[in-house]
Amino acid sequence: MYDWLNALPKAELHLHLEGSLEPELLFALAERNKIALPWADVETLRKAYAFHNLQEFLDLYYQGAAVLRSEQDFYDLTWAYLQRCKAQNVIHTEPFFDPQTHTERGIPFEVALNGIATALQDGRQQLGISSGLILSFLRHLPEEQAQKTFEQALPYRDAFFAVGLDSSELGHPPSKFQRVFDRARSEGFLTVAHAGEEGPPDYIWQALDLLKVSRIDHGVRASEDPRLMQRLIDEQIPLTVCPLSNTKLCVFADMKQHNILAMLEQGVKVTVNSDDPAYFGGYVTENFAALHEGLGMTAEQAKRLAQNSLDARLIKG
Secondary structure, eight states: OHHHHHHSOEEEOOBBGGGGOOHHHHHHHHHHTTOOOSSSSHHHHHHTOOOSSHHHHHHHHHHHHTTOOSHHHHHHHHHHHHHHHHHTTEEEEOOEEOHHHHHTTTOOHHHHHHHHHHHHHHIIIIIOOEEOOEEEEETTSOHHHHHHHHHHHGGGGGGOOEEEEESOOTTOOGGGGHHHHHHHHHTTOEEEEEESSSSOHHHHHHHHHTSOOSEEEEOGGGGGOHHHHHHHHHHTOOEEEOHHHHHHTTSSSSGGGOOHHHHHHHTOOEEEOOBSHHHHTOOHHHHHHHHHHHHOOOHHHHHHHHHHHHHTOSSOO
């Protein structure tokens, strides 16, 4: 079944480039940039990937991202991810990047963006993978900093097509960022937002009504609110669900408890994505395989999930 799932044409709509930083590349970049790491070797680092919640993961994620310094580093990161896409027949991707993760530690905005954008362009030309970049704001930081980041981004507006919202969800509702999302839409950008992963269904309502998003990232807690579920079905609002991430971060204790297939059968436009694959144990095909193994996903359901991802693209490549 794995090979068949791998060959299925797919799009990936929920992928943090910084979260695709595999331990081997992390160590290579640390050596390149003469950065001392707190882990003795690749295996020691892999063993640290045992998270009890989103915050524990984020702490390690930001620590890992610190090895990214130069334009070449960001190119290598993005190119490694695109090669995974090619190997798994991901024909389109709309990845996130977090400029604040890098500007906060003194890396100029354009360094990260140029490296990523060049790799995505090479991916289109050399690998045939269409793509569009989403600039995400860190929700644990003040909205004023998001506004500043958006100002920094505007001179490079051709390099990204949408803005998003990620990082620690609890205590940071979408409403906190309504003004910067209004501004982004007024400048012609589409919007997406993480909501309903650890946060309540109300955060999904806020993302839809206040941020006017085209897609909800995660959204699995929508199942707790029948009225919200009906809206998602009626309006065919896509959810970019990340099964391995959800179990790794204890949103669900076990894959057998995951609600993605139940939502699919109810008519919600759910899609399968890898989120932060270097940390959560797999890329898109591994997420599909986990649904087959843990939930008994059928070939017909897999085809519908893959088609949903292609239908939910915001850039038609």
